[in-house]
Structure formats: C-alpha cells, structure tokens
Amino acid sequence: MSVNKPWADPKDGAFKRQVSSFRETISPNHPVFKPANGRYWLYVSLACPWAHRTLITRALKGLTSVIGVSVVHWHMDSKGWKFFPDESQSTSRDLCFEPSGGVKCLPQSHSTKGLTPETYRAGIDGTIDHNYNFKRLSELYYKADPDYAARFTVPVLWDLETKTIVNNESSEIIRIFNSGVFNEFADPSVPSIDLLPKELESEIDEVNGWVYDNINNGVYKAGFAEKQDVYEHEVINIFTHLKKLEEILQNKYVKLVEKYGEQEALSKLFVVGEQLTEADVRLYPTIVRFDPVYVQHFKCNISTIRDGFKMVDLWLRNIYWNYEPFHSTTSFDHIKLHYTRSHTRINPLGITPLGPKPDIGSL
Ligand SMILES: N[C@@H](CCC(=O)N[C@@H](CS)C(=O)NCC(=O)O)C(=O)O
Known part of the structure; x- marks a missing residue:
C-alpha cells in the first residue's frame, strides 16, 4: 500500500496536505448518524493543531461528558500514531516537563482498563484506546475501511454504534459540535455559546480561508519545504499574514x-466581532505552538510572536489564561516532544x- 510521506514532494520541494476521506455529519435527519449521548468518540493528538480545534470546541460546547476522548502518544513513528503504553519511549519519563493536557476521558463508564496512576501518565504519554484497546490508530482506520489507503490522521470522530469513522476533517467536526445537535446532552453548567453566529x-x-492557507497550513509548508526558495516564499508569506492579523487586532x-475603556477592551478582543468565534478556535492552535516549536523546528524565525506581534500575543495570552477550554487542552509537553522527536x-x-x-507569557 502506498501512503504518501508527511514531507515534501521531491519534484518541487513543496508540502501538500492530503484531503480527508470520511466526510459525514451527525444530524437528526441523517439516515445513520443521529445525535446521541455517549455514541461518538474523538481520537486526538494533543500535539496536533487540527485535533486541538476539536478538543477546544468539545469543551466550549459542554460536551466533555457526551463525547469521549482517547489521546495518542506524542511520538509518531513510521507506522503513524500509537496509543499508550509505548515501550519504545519508556525512558522518556525524566525528559517530560510537567503533566498537562487536561483531557477528561469520559463517559465514566469507559474505565482506563486497570491502569494505575503510576502507569497512566495522562498528558504525557496519551491514553489507551478506550474502545478496542488498539495499539495503533491505523487499526481504527482499517476497522472502518479494510481497504483504506491514505494517511492515518487525527482527529477522528468515531461512531461506537456502527463502528466506523463519521468524519476525519477537523473543520467539519467542529461545525458538527457547534451545530447544536448535542445541545440537549450538554453540561448545563457550561455557558452556551454559538461559535458561528449567522451574522458573522x-x-x-x-x-x-486566509488564516488556513497562510498561517495554519503555512507553517507546515515552510517547515516541510525541501528547497530554499520554497521555504523562503512560505516563511515570508506567513509573516506577511501575521502582520495583517496584527493590524486587524490593533485596529480593533x-x-x-x-x-468600553481599557479594562473591558481585552475581554472583547477577538478575531471577528466582539465575541469568541470559530475564527479564534481555528487560529489559536497555530499561534500557541508558534514560539515553542514553529520558530525553531519549522524555521519560522523572522520573529517570535511575543517579540514581533504584540496584539496577537495579547489576544493569545487572554484566551489561554481566561478560557479554561483553551488552557486545559493545551499540552506543551505533547507539542514540543511530538514535533521535535x-x-x-x-x-x-x-x-x-x-x-x-515560559511557554507562554502571563497576562
Ligand atoms: N485535514 C485534516 C488534517 C489532519 C492532519 O494532518 N493531522 C496530522 C497531525 S497534525 C496527522 O495525523 N498526521 C499523521 C500522518 O500524516 O501520518 C484535519 O484538519 O482534520
């Protein structure tokens, strides 16, 4: 089976992201995938910016007890993502920084299958696959489609009832979560939020559109470029668009x-409108990774965010420190270890x- 490599095409030295394969939705009108409590499961990596969007949205929408989560180990090898335990990385304990990740692997009926707190280092090594005890994410893809012949990517939104993948495209998964189909099961203590209000x-x-091409995916195009001119073109393009973002936030x-006055202004500083929206959710995973990894690992080093983009940095710190769903789903351990290793x-x-x-500045 030929599965293209995550790095650049040798012909032109440019990185091209594959198109996601599973593109269903969940809705009362869907013939198969109806909304239900505990029926769907998310498979994520805490390092992956695309998966990160889905975790943030799940938490913002009060769905942490409705949709369970399994987290892959931070180390992705030639066979792709794997679940805990990972024998090959057993020496990593003292290399890890402090545990974080804040992922609640609910519903509670799914236990961690005998793992003790000593062996279960959530936030550092990821989790087991709570549903099938698979060792590899690839096994999940083959369960859904034995002929699957593309990359085994996270996030995966899985249906426990029909045992298949509903969707593996993060931009669509977050729209499913936001659509309201799970509202009746959502945690009532979480304030309701619409991340995609009609008027915005x-x-x-x-x-x-431009954030995806030039920032979210831009860092990968720079980082995986295998020719000097391709790299330079991409990195300049990223910084042109960070400047555009900086100006938007500055004017706002x-x-x-x-x-509103200085005190209240920050609480309304978002990319679109005066409220938190999907635009912030999609931008955040890239910006929070920028200084810790993209600057050095992907060579996006014309400047750091903290030194070169004061308003973007302020927006970032506000969201990270004041919004639990962002803070608790951000694992600098996974982020740093995954990319660099x-x-x-x-x-x-x-x-x-x-x-x-620090990984991120204080407010
Ligand atoms: N279009 C996908 C992209 C997901 C994606 O590329 N995920 C990466 C991790 S950041 C992955 O799982 N890569 C595994 C591989 O390429 O083998 C989405 O946004 O959901």
Whole structure:
C-alpha cells in the first residue's frame, strides 16, 4: 500500500496536505448518524493543531461528558500514531516537563482498563484506546475501511454504534459540535455559546480561508519545504499574514478601548466581532505552538510572536489564561516532544530545545 510521506514532494520541494476521506455529519435527519449521548468518540493528538480545534470546541460546547476522548502518544513513528503504553519511549519519563493536557476521558463508564496512576501518565504519554484497546490508530482506520489507503490522521470522530469513522476533517467536526445537535446532552453548567453566529458567518469564513492557507497550513509548508526558495516564499508569506492579523487586532483594540475603556477592551478582543468565534478556535492552535516549536523546528524565525506581534500575543495570552477550554487542552509537553522527536527528517537527533521559557507569557 502506498501512503504518501508527511514531507515534501521531491519534484518541487513543496508540502501538500492530503484531503480527508470520511466526510459525514451527525444530524437528526441523517439516515445513520443521529445525535446521541455517549455514541461518538474523538481520537486526538494533543500535539496536533487540527485535533486541538476539536478538543477546544468539545469543551466550549459542554460536551466533555457526551463525547469521549482517547489521546495518542506524542511520538509518531513510521507506522503513524500509537496509543499508550509505548515501550519504545519508556525512558522518556525524566525528559517530560510537567503533566498537562487536561483531557477528561469520559463517559465514566469507559474505565482506563486497570491502569494505575503510576502507569497512566495522562498528558504525557496519551491514553489507551478506550474502545478496542488498539495499539495503533491505523487499526481504527482499517476497522472502518479494510481497504483504506491514505494517511492515518487525527482527529477522528468515531461512531461506537456502527463502528466506523463519521468524519476525519477537523473543520467539519467542529461545525458538527457547534451545530447544536448535542445541545440537549450538554453540561448545563457550561455557558452556551454559538461559535458561528449567522451574522458573522461570512466574515468568519473569509478569515478562516486566509488564516488556513497562510498561517495554519503555512507553517507546515515552510517547515516541510525541501528547497530554499520554497521555504523562503512560505516563511515570508506567513509573516506577511501575521502582520495583517496584527493590524486587524490593533485596529480593533483601539476601537474597543474607545468604546468600553481599557479594562473591558481585552475581554472583547477577538478575531471577528466582539465575541469568541470559530475564527479564534481555528487560529489559536497555530499561534500557541508558534514560539515553542514553529520558530525553531519549522524555521519560522523572522520573529517570535511575543517579540514581533504584540496584539496577537495579547489576544493569545487572554484566551489561554481566561478560557479554561483553551488552557486545559493545551499540552506543551505533547507539542514540543511530538514535533521535535517525530520529524526525524527535520531533526534527526531528536534533541528537544528547552526554550523559549515560559511557554507562554502571563497576562
Ligand atoms: N485535514 C485534516 C488534517 C489532519 C492532519 O494532518 N493531522 C496530522 C497531525 S497534525 C496527522 O495525523 N498526521 C499523521 C500522518 O500524516 O501520518 C484535519 O484538519 O482534520
């Protein structure tokens, strides 16, 4: 079976992301995938920015007890993602920073199958596959489709009833979560939020479009480029768009200060409108990874966010420190370890840089 490599096409030296294969939705009108409590399961990596969006949305929508989660180990090898325990990485304990990740693997009826707190290092090594005890994410893909012939990517939204993949495209998974189909099961203590209000939808789509091409996927195109000119083109493009973002946030902030005063302005500083939307959810996973990994590992080092983009940095710190669903789903352990030790073509010795410290500035 030929599964294309995660790095660049040797012909033109440019990285091209594969198109996701499973594209169903969940809705009362869908012939198979109806909304239900505990029927669907998310498979994620805490390192992966695309999976990160789905975890944030799940938490923002109060669905942590409705949709369970299994987390792959941070180390992705030639056979792809694997679940805990991972014998080959057993020496990693003292290399890990402090445990984080904040992922609740509910529903509670799914136990961690005998793992004790000593052997179960959630937030560092990921979790077991709670449903089938698979060792590899690939096994899940083959269960859904024995002829599957593409890459085994996270996130995966899995249906426990028909035992198949509903969707493996993060931009669609977050829209399913936001659509309201699970509202009746959602945690009532979580304030309800619509991440895609009708009146802002076209602006959100417009921002998502350029943010995806030039920032979210831009860092990968720079990082995986295998020719100098391709790399330079991509990295300059990223910084052009970070500048555009900085200007948008700067203009907004000035207006917010005029309208609400300095104290309240920050609480309304979002990419679109004056409220948290999908545009923030999709931008955040890239920006929070930027200084810790993309600057050095993907060579996006014209500047750091913290030194070169004051408003983007302020927006980032506000979201990270003031919104639990962002904070609790961000694992700097997974992020740093995954990139620096999995991409052996970029970093053959797997040395993980210690800085920058702190991972993110305080407010
Ligand atoms: N279009 C997908 C992209 C997902 C994706 O590329 N995930 C990466 C991790 S960041 C992955 O699982 N890669 C595994 C591989 O390429 O083997 C989405 O947004 O859901």
